Amino acid sequence: MFRLTVRDHVMIAHSLPHPNFGPAQQLHGATYVVELTMVRDGLGEDGTVIDIGVAADVLREVLADLNYRNLDDHPALAGILTTTEVMARYVAEQVAERLPTAALSSIEVVLREHPDAWAGYVLPL
Ligand SMILES: Nc1nc2c(c(=O)[nH]1)N=C([C@H](O)[C@H](O)COP(=O)(O)OP(=O)(O)OP(=O)(O)O)CN2
Numbered sequence: 001m002f003r004l005t006v007r008d009h010v011m012i013a014h015s016l017p018h019p020n021f022g023p024a025q026q027l028h029g030a031t032y033v034v035e036l037t038m039v040r041d042g043l044g045e046d047g048t049v050i051d052i053g054v055a056a057d058v059l060r061e062v063l064a065d066l067n068y069r070n071l072d073d074h075p076a077l078a079g080i081l082t083t084t085e086v087m088a089r090y091v092a093e094q095v096a097e098r099l100p101t102a103a104l105s106s107i108e109v110v111l112r113e114h115p116d117a118w119a120g121y122v123l124p125l
Contacts, residue, residue: 003038106122
């Protein structure tokens, strides 16, 4: 298995209105470092999993729709608890809609909430 990862970041605001959370039930900000990993059984004839520039452009495009947004007001996310896990899945699904995925076996997205905590989602293709 080969893996290629590109990284970007996104600044958002949101609230997590569930009793399992503390102060984060209120509106607050977060900057997620986002890692997108593409997994492929073999390499293409150009010796790559996928072109780094293509993958970076797709990730940037997906995150641009979230950047500086209040996720509580985002049409696709309003009413959803936008935990780090949920956002990792959302980014993976948005990436999969835009990336040429035919040769890939999975996409993995990791969101780093801070240096000591992160969550991810694996989307089999
Ligand atoms: N599995 C997850 N756990 C938590 C997430 C998450 O996305 N996935 N997010 C948060 C909060 O965004 C933030 O990191 C901490 O907020 P806080 O209100 O402090 O939440 P706690 O659960 O730590 O609540 P306390 O009552 O303050 O202990 C938290 N967890």
